Amino acid sequence: MSQAELTVVPGSRVPPRALWTLGILRSELVTMFRRWRTLALLGVLAAVPVLVxxxxxIETGDGGQGGPGGGGGPAFLSQITGNGLFLVFAALSATLPVFLPLAVGVVAGDSLAGEAGGGTLRYLLVAPAGRTRLLLAKYASVLVFCLVATLVVAVSGLVTGVLLFPVGEMTTISGTRIGFGEGLLRAGLIAVVVAASLVGFAALGLFVSALTDSGVAAMAATVGVLITVQILDTMPQLSGIHPYLFPHYWLSFTDLLRDPVYGEGVARNLGLQALYAAVFGSAAWARFTTKDISV
Incomplete structure (x- = not known):
């Protein structure tokens, strides 16, 4: 970005450093969503609901009532043929354990390490915004990606569900029926909760990215941590630590489909994500603000 782009307007009360921060964030978002890698990740995420x-x-033939045989697959799979809106929930259930965090891990892991490896990080630090504001801009851009990626899955699921299956009133997990409009509102709320579920993992990825100058190594390490923690979360021998693992409450968003809504699991999930964001965000700040950047 050029100095001219961030010239302070006479009489403006916006501090120059804040303008630099906003400019860096805008530049980060533009750069992120212009990369072929980011577009490819979003394309894969959009394809999952279509494939499901x-x-x-195909399996149900005429798309009538009833689900696919065997009862396997993601949650809500058997309800899709009765109401296409359930494809949104099934797609989020299918992508949240692997595809969504994998995409976030790639973006977060490359956020700082990719710049350092490419030799552009030290040029960004020339801006008056400073390291702390640059780190915040990086993290904010990753969080925007979390939201965009989740909405891509949800919108793709909604469009595909409307085109392939009937829609209308939907039956909640509690057995009550709600209108299509309320169902859409709950789908939007669930998408936001799913995006928020990735906040802690995004901070962890940012911390890993601050530890190395290799974007590939940071991405691999972040994804490796994700896989390891998810394996630990499935081991009954380690049930004592499960509530403290960041993916443990990821699927708690299903409680938002109860009537009345049951929010305890969602609250625990969001609280845990906030804790991870605070811990690993602070660790990333401590590392990045003291790191010797000479390349």
Whole structure:
């Protein structure tokens, strides 16, 4: 970005450093969403609901009532043929354990290490915004990606569900029926909760990215941590630590489909994500603000 782009308007009360921070954030977002890698990740995420919906439609033939045989697959899979809106929930259930965090891990892991490896990080630090504001801009851009990636899955699921299956009133987990409009509102709320579920992991990825100058190494390490923690979360011998692992409450968003809404699991999930964000965000700040950047 050029100095001219961030010239302070006479009489403006916006501090120059804040303008630099906003400019860096805007530049980060533009750069992120212009990369072919980011577009490819979003393309894969958008394809998952299409593949799931197409598979269910083919297996059920005319798309009538009833689900695919065997009862396997992601949660809500058997309800898709009765109401296409359930494809949104099934797609989020299918992508949250692997595809969504994998995409976030790639973006977060490369956020600082990729710049350092490419030799552009030290040029960014020339800006008056400073290291702390640069780190905040990086983290904010990753959080925007979390939201965009989740919305891509949800919107793809909604469009595919409407095109392939009937829609209308939906039956909640509690057995009550709600209107399509309320169902859409709950789908939007669930998408936001799913995006918020990735906040802690995004901070962890940012911390890993601050530890190395290799973008590939940071991405691999972040994804490796994700896989390791998810394996630990499935081991009954380690049930004592499960509530403290960041993916443990990821699927708690299903409680938002109860009537009345049951929010305890969601609250625990968001609280745990806030804790991870605070711990690993502070660790990333401590590392990045003292790191010797000479390349």
């Amino acid at each position: 919906g197409t598979a269910v439609r």
